[in-house]
Amino acid sequence: MxxxxxxxxxxxxxxxxxxxxxxxxxxxxxxxxxxxxxxxxxxxxxxxxxxxxxxxxxxxxxxxxxxxxxxxxxxxxxxxxxxxxxxxxxxxxxFTEEIEPHSAQISDGGTAEDRFLHTELEQNIRSAIDGLPPKCRMVFQLSRYEEMSYQEIANQMGISIKTVENQMGKALKILRQELHGYLHVLLAILLYGW
CATH class of the missing domain: 1.10.1740.10 (RNA polymerase sigma factor, region 2, helix turn helix motif)
Known part of the structure; x- marks a missing residue:
């Protein structure tokens, strides 16, 4: 299929x-x-x-x-x-009207730095995702970018739900390791809607 x-x-x-x-x-x-x-x-x-x-x-x-x-x-x-x-x-x-006031709260006048970190984070996320093993990357992308359920992913890829869960867990573990230096930036994004 x-x-x-x-x-x-x-x-x-x-x-x-x-x-x-x-x-x-x-x-x-x-x-x-x-x-x-x-x-x-x-x-x-x-x-x-x-x-x-x-x-x-x-x-x-x-x-x-x-x-x-x-x-x-x-x-x-x-x-x-x-x-x-x-x-x-x-x-x-x-973005400047709605998001920069929040950025100013993160860092005193450091909005240029925030934007730089955001751009750097995006690049590192893309790189980390591209570095995932092929099957793992496909499961992650179908889940996160196409918003498919584990059942839908399993059906589309012809694998079990358990395999999807394992591959997703593996992807998240790898991404956490690859992006551990950016946890403070990720937290700011989650808290302030960057």
Whole structure:
């Protein structure tokens, strides 16, 4: 089941890379609502959400020759959607109006340092996730980025729920070890909604 889905995804991506606009249309139809949902979590304006969702697919088409998808197309598009929403918020200075007052509480006037640490943390998180063993990484990404339940992950990957639990536990243990120096930053993010 998982193999068939991955093969179908790969065929669709191959069509996309060969400039087949029909492939983009299929991807758009299958994922538009998911992309809108991911953006809507950040921005509660439906008109803006639709504009940003269209921008996600436009950028996806522009990047079609460079796209490398390691987990799933859904996760890739969801990540693009979140990034598009965050970029929009930054450009509208929502972050400076709503988040920097909290950052000032974390460090006396250290908002530039906070932003630097946040960027560094994002890079280290991506690096740590990329460094996970393949099966472990896929379980983690399906759980965290696609918000799938353990049962859904087990069904999609053709493994038992116990294996999913073990792989998730392994992923979290590795990530804790890799990111232990950033626990204070993670705590600030959780407390102040960075």
């Amino acid at each position: 998982q193999v068939d889905r991955l093969q179908a995804q790969q065929q669709l991506l191959n069509r996309l890379r060969s400039d087949d606009k029909g492939a983009l249309q299929e991807i758009f139809q299958d994922n538009y609502q998911k992309v809108c949902g991911a953006i809507f979590r950040l921005i509660k304006d439906s008109v803006t959400v639709e504009d940003l969702a269209q921008e996600v697919f436009f950028r996806f088409w522009q990047k079609r020759h460079q796209i490398e998808i390691t987990a799933s197309l859904d996760a890739y598009l969801r990540r693009m959607a979140v990034n598009e929403g965050l970029a929009y918020l930054r450009s509208r200075k929502y």
